[in-house]
Amino acid sequence: MxxxxxxxxxxxxxxxxxxxxxxxxxxxxxxxxxxxxxxxxxxxxxxxxxxxxxxxxxxxxxxxxxxxxxxxxxxxxxxxxxxxxxxxxxxxxxxxxxxxxxxxxxxxxxxxxxxxxxxxxxxxxxxxxxxxxxxxxxxxxxxxxxxxxxxxxxxxxxxxGLREYAAGKGTQTEILDDTHVRITRLIEGPIDLVWRAHQEPELLEKWMLGPDGWRMSVCEVDSAVGGRYRYEWEPVDGAEGERFGFDGETVLAEAPRRAVTTEHMTGTDYPSTLNDLSLEEEDGATLITLLIEYPDKQTRDMVLATGMTEGMEASYARLEGVLAAV
Known part of the structure; x- marks a missing residue:
C-alpha cells in the first residue's frame, strides 16, 4: 500500500x-x-x-x-x-x-x-x-x-493505468476491515457494455452463473432506485447442489458508473449485505470494483469461506466472452 x-x-x-x-x-x-x-x-x-x-x-x-x-x-x-x-x-x-x-x-x-x-x-x-x-x-x-x-x-x-494494475490478475479480493471487502476484476470491453451486462436479464443469464454446471433460472431486474431484483440458480447436467437465490433493492443508480444494491439470500433470515458496484474504463478495458459491506466479521468470513472469489472469477471470465459476442 x-x-x-x-x-x-x-x-x-x-x-x-x-x-x-x-x-x-x-x-x-x-x-x-x-x-x-x-x-x-x-x-x-x-x-x-x-x-x-x-x-x-x-x-x-x-x-x-x-x-x-x-x-x-x-x-x-x-x-x-x-x-x-x-x-x-x-x-x-x-x-x-x-x-x-x-x-x-x-x-x-x-x-x-x-x-x-x-x-x-x-x-x-x-x-x-x-x-x-x-x-x-x-x-x-x-x-x-x-x-x-x-x-x-x-x-x-x-x-x-488499469491494464498494468489489473490485467491478467483475475478476480482479486481484499479485506479492508472487519465489515468491508473489495473485489476487483479487469474486463476487456467498454464501460457501457459492462454496465448493460450487469443490468439486462438477457445478458446476465449468459454470464452470472458461477462454476460450470449451473444455470440462472430466475433473473428479474428493476435497476431504478427503489426497484427490486431477484436471481435464482439451479444445478444442471447432474451437478451437485441445491437451488438457491438472492433478492434485494436498488439503493443508488448512476449509469454507467455506479450501482448500489442490497443483497439477501432468499428464503433465509441471514442479514443483508450492501453491494457497491463501480466501473472505470481506460483504453477499452473496464475495471469492475465491488465493495461489499457485511453486517459483521463473522458473516464476512463465512461468505469468503464459500469460495466466492473462485465463483466470481468463473463468471467474469464468461462475461468477457459474452461481451466479445455482443
Missing part, C-alpha cells in the same frame, strides 16, 4: 500523511491536478469524489463532493493559495455546502501537498495545519486518518 505513515501532532497542530509511489513526480503531479484523475482516488472506498469545479490557479477554487452508497453527499472546497508545479501546491480546505461556501462551525485547514523524487519513484507528503487542537481533534474524530489512508491507497492503480 502506498501510505507509509500518518501522524497527528497536537503541539504543532498538524496531521501529516506520507506515501511512496513507483511513478515519477510528473505523473503524481498530473494525478492531483487533473480533476478526472483526482476523482478516481480522492474519496475513500464507498465515498467516491466528484469535482464539478476545478479552477487550478492561485486564487482559484475547487468544489467537490463525496457520495455515500445511500446517495448522501458530503461537500468540500479548496482555495488554491500556492502552486509550484510539479513540486506541490497549497490549498485552504473547507467543509462546504453544495455551493462551495464554508460551513459555519466547521474548521478551516491549510493543506500543503509536497511531491519529491526518490530512488524508486516519488514521495508525497501531505501536511494539514489546524487553527487549534480542538479543530484537529474534531477532524480526527470524523475519521480523517482512516479515510485519507484508504483514499490515497487507491492512487497506485491510477498512476499505473
Amino acid at each position: 502506498p501510505v507509509t505513515d500518518v501522524t497527528t501532532d497536537p503541539e504543532a497542530l498538524t496531521m501529516t500523511l506520507t506515501a511512496e509511489f513507483d511513478a515519477p513526480v510528473d505523473r503524481l503531479w498530473d494525478a492531483f491536478t487533473n480533476p478526472r484523475q483526482l476523482e478516481r482516488f480522492w474519496g475513500p472506498p464507498g465515498w467516491p469524489a466528484t469535482f464539478p469545479t476545478f479552477d487550478f490557479e492561485v486564487g482559484g477554487h475547487a468544489v467537490y463532493f463525496m457520495t455515500s452508497p445511500q446517495g448522501e453527499k458530503s461537500y468540500g472546497s479548496w482555495e488554491f493559495l500556492e502552486i509550484d508545479g510539479p513540486q506541490g501546491f497549497t490549498v485552504l480546505d473547507n467543509f462546504a455546502n453544495e455551493d462551495g461556501a464554508p460551513l459555519d462551525g466547521m474548521p478551516t485547514m491549510r493543506v500543503v501537498f509536497r511531491f519529491d523524487a526518490t530512488g524508486t519513484g516519488s514521495r508525497m507528503v501531505n501536511t494539514t495545519y489546524f487553527a487549534s487542537a480542538e479543530a484537529l481533534e474534531q477532524v480526527v474524530a470524523f475519521g480523517a486518518v482512516e479515510g485519507s489512508t484508504m483514499a490515497i491507497n487507491q492512487l497506485d492503480r491510477v498512476l499505473a
Whole structure:
C-alpha cells in the first residue's frame, strides 16, 4: 500500500500523511491536478469524489463532493493559495455546502501537498495545519486518518493505468476491515457494455452463473432506485447442489458508473449485505470494483469461506466472452 505513515501532532497542530509511489513526480503531479484523475482516488472506498469545479490557479477554487452508497453527499472546497508545479501546491480546505461556501462551525485547514523524487519513484507528503487542537481533534474524530489512508491507497492503480494494475490478475479480493471487502476484476470491453451486462436479464443469464454446471433460472431486474431484483440458480447436467437465490433493492443508480444494491439470500433470515458496484474504463478495458459491506466479521468470513472469489472469477471470465459476442 502506498501510505507509509500518518501522524497527528497536537503541539504543532498538524496531521501529516506520507506515501511512496513507483511513478515519477510528473505523473503524481498530473494525478492531483487533473480533476478526472483526482476523482478516481480522492474519496475513500464507498465515498467516491466528484469535482464539478476545478479552477487550478492561485486564487482559484475547487468544489467537490463525496457520495455515500445511500446517495448522501458530503461537500468540500479548496482555495488554491500556492502552486509550484510539479513540486506541490497549497490549498485552504473547507467543509462546504453544495455551493462551495464554508460551513459555519466547521474548521478551516491549510493543506500543503509536497511531491519529491526518490530512488524508486516519488514521495508525497501531505501536511494539514489546524487553527487549534480542538479543530484537529474534531477532524480526527470524523475519521480523517482512516479515510485519507484508504483514499490515497487507491492512487497506485491510477498512476499505473488499469491494464498494468489489473490485467491478467483475475478476480482479486481484499479485506479492508472487519465489515468491508473489495473485489476487483479487469474486463476487456467498454464501460457501457459492462454496465448493460450487469443490468439486462438477457445478458446476465449468459454470464452470472458461477462454476460450470449451473444455470440462472430466475433473473428479474428493476435497476431504478427503489426497484427490486431477484436471481435464482439451479444445478444442471447432474451437478451437485441445491437451488438457491438472492433478492434485494436498488439503493443508488448512476449509469454507467455506479450501482448500489442490497443483497439477501432468499428464503433465509441471514442479514443483508450492501453491494457497491463501480466501473472505470481506460483504453477499452473496464475495471469492475465491488465493495461489499457485511453486517459483521463473522458473516464476512463465512461468505469468503464459500469460495466466492473462485465463483466470481468463473463468471467474469464468461462475461468477457459474452461481451466479445455482443
